[in-house]
Amino acid sequence: MTGTPQGDTLPLERDFEATIGHDQRIEPRDWMPDGYRRTMVRQIAQHAHSEIIGMQPEGEWITRAPSLRRKAILLAKVQDEAGHGLYLYSAAETLGADRGELTEMLIEGRQKYSSIFNYPTLSFADVGVIGWLVDGAAICNQVPLCRSSYGPYARAMIRICKEESFHQRQGFELLLTMMRGTPAQREMVQDAVNRWWWPSLMMFGPPDDASPNTERSMAWKIKRHTNDELRQRFVDITVPQAEVLGVTLPDPDLRWNAERGHHDFGPIDWSELKRVISGDGPCNAARMARRRSAHEDGAWVREAAAAHAARKTGREVAA
Amino acid sequence: MTGSSWPLYEVFVRSKRGLNHVHVGSLHAADDETALRHARDLYTRRNEGVSIWVVRSAHITASSPQEKDPFFAPSGDKVYRHPTFYAIPDDVPHM
Ligand SMILES: [Fe+2]
Ligand SMILES: [Fe+2]
Numbered sequence: 001m002t003g004t005p006q007g008d009t010l011p012l013e014r015d016f017e018a019t020i021g022h023d024q025r026i027e028p029r030d031w032m033p034d035g036y037r038r039t040m041v042r043q044i045a046q047h048a049h050s051e052i053i054g055m056q057p058e059g060e061w062i063t064r065a066p067s068l069r070r071k072a073i074l075l076a077k078v079q080d081e082a083g084h085g086l087y088l089y090s091a092a093e094t095l096g097a098d099r100g101e102l103t104e105m106l107i108e109g110r111q112k113y114s115s116i117f118n119y120p121t122l123s124f125a126d127v128g129v130i131g132w133l134v135d136g137a138a139i140c141n142q143v144p145l146c147r148s149s150y151g152p153y154a155r156a157m158i159r160i161c162k163e164e165s166f167h168q169r170q171g172f173e174l175l176l177t178m179m180r181g182t183p184a185q186r187e188m189v190q191d192a193v194n195r196w197w198w199p200s201l202m203m204f205g206p207p208d209d210a211s212p213n214t215e216r217s218m219a220w221k222i223k224r225h226t227n228d229e230l231r232q233r234f235v236d237i238t239v240p241q242a243e244v245l246g247v248t249l250p251d252p253d254l255r256w257n258a259e260r261g262h263h264d265f266g267p268i269d270w271s272e273l274k275r276v277i278s279g280d281g282p283c284n285a286a287r288m289a290r291r292r293s294a295h296e297d298g299a300w301v302r303e304a305a306a307a308h309a310a311r312k313t314g315r316e317v318a319a
Numbered sequence: 320m321t322g323s324s325w326p327l328y329e330v331f332v333r334s335k336r337g338l339n340h341v342h343v344g345s346l347h348a349a350d351d352e353t354a355l356r357h358a359r360d361l362y363t364r365r366n367e368g369v370s371i372w373v374v375r376s377a378h379i380t381a382s383s384p385q386e387k388d389p390f391f392a393p394s395g396d397k398v399y400r401h402p403t404f405y406a407i408p409d410d411v412p413h414m
Pocket of ligand 2: 081135138164167
């Protein structure tokens with residue numbers, strides 16, 4: 001599909017630009033520049049990996065959830081994240097990526113996933129804070145992606161966003177319940193907020209002046225807003241929610257700026273993001289090991305299912 | 320070795336009676352039957368469907384890459400197939 005020789009691609013490129021210019025979607029069998037395809041595959045794969053790895057921090061609490069109600073909710077939420085990963089792998093495959101290869105790239109560390117999932121979940125309050133802040137930040141990021149220029153990605157994002165709203169609300173409700181509980185429970189919530197606040201802000205990626213690919217992604221309408229715009233939106237949305245909960249966001253510089261019409265907030269420790277992304281976060285090794293063993297431990301199931309299918313087809317052919 | 324040795328299936332879901340099946344995405348499965356089960360788990364976790372079709376992606380025949388393709392040209396210049404082509408006085412009832 002990308003085999004058109006150089007020189008012949010100009011009219012195709014013009015068509016592609018025009019489609020994007022008219023705010024129409026690019027569909028799988030359309031011609032597209034190699035750079036667009038590569039960027040799209042990388043972004044979708046990274047996003048898919050994040051959903052899959054994202055099952056782990058919360059998954060650890062399924063057996064320890066304090067009630068059957070919370071266990072059922074958490075199970076459904078983690079199952080949704082698996083679903084999100086699969087919607088996205090499916091979108092990546094429409095660009096010619098091979099799902100097995102994407103999995104290999106993840107477990108060999110050749111493709112990345114969101115740094116946020118490299119932090120530990122130390123108490124059950126973390127489950128609530130992840131729903132509120134981490135899924136909240138993901139929603140801020142993902143709502144504009146529902147209008148992303150690549151059709152299958154945009155459609156996957158629409159499904160995902162519908163489901164994310166449950167994730168955020170169950171987290172907030174969990175925290176509200178704990179905040180109405182004992183002083184020890186309130187302390188657990190505040191402690192979890194203290195640990196997750198800054199990593200959540202880092203989820204939006206490096207600041208705009210250190211994000212070299214943003215401009216091209218915006219021109220291609222893969223991205224609709226810059227990292228800093230989305231981060232600001234998230235802070236503005238979250239501050240009043242924290243007030244309702246009665247927790248303090250751990251930033252002494254956080255205050256309303258009437259002139260800007262936004263909240264000012266303190267400097268982010270970008271060296272931490274760099275460290276965690278490059279593999280040196282608190283849980284990177286554990287997350288990767290877990291994903292690898294899940295893949296390897298499941299090999300016999302995949303083989304058995306394939307063998308069963310082959311035998312059945314053989315029987316049908318023979319009959 | 321990996322899931323890619325399972326073939327790719329396209330999934331179509333009828334969301335409720337009276338509506339067509341609509342394409343919702345794809346998945347990998349060892350065979351038709353497990354494809355249906357995977358499709359149920361993946362695409363209808365919230366009552367999104369009352370009926371599912373799965374079909375091997377390799378069995379789909381598609382028109383052609385570009386959507387503004389000469390393949391669709393035959394219908395392009397036949398405006399007389401549309402009711403708006405015909406000028407009828409406003410006072411003709413029920414038309
Ligand atoms: Fe998700
Ligand atoms: Fe989520």
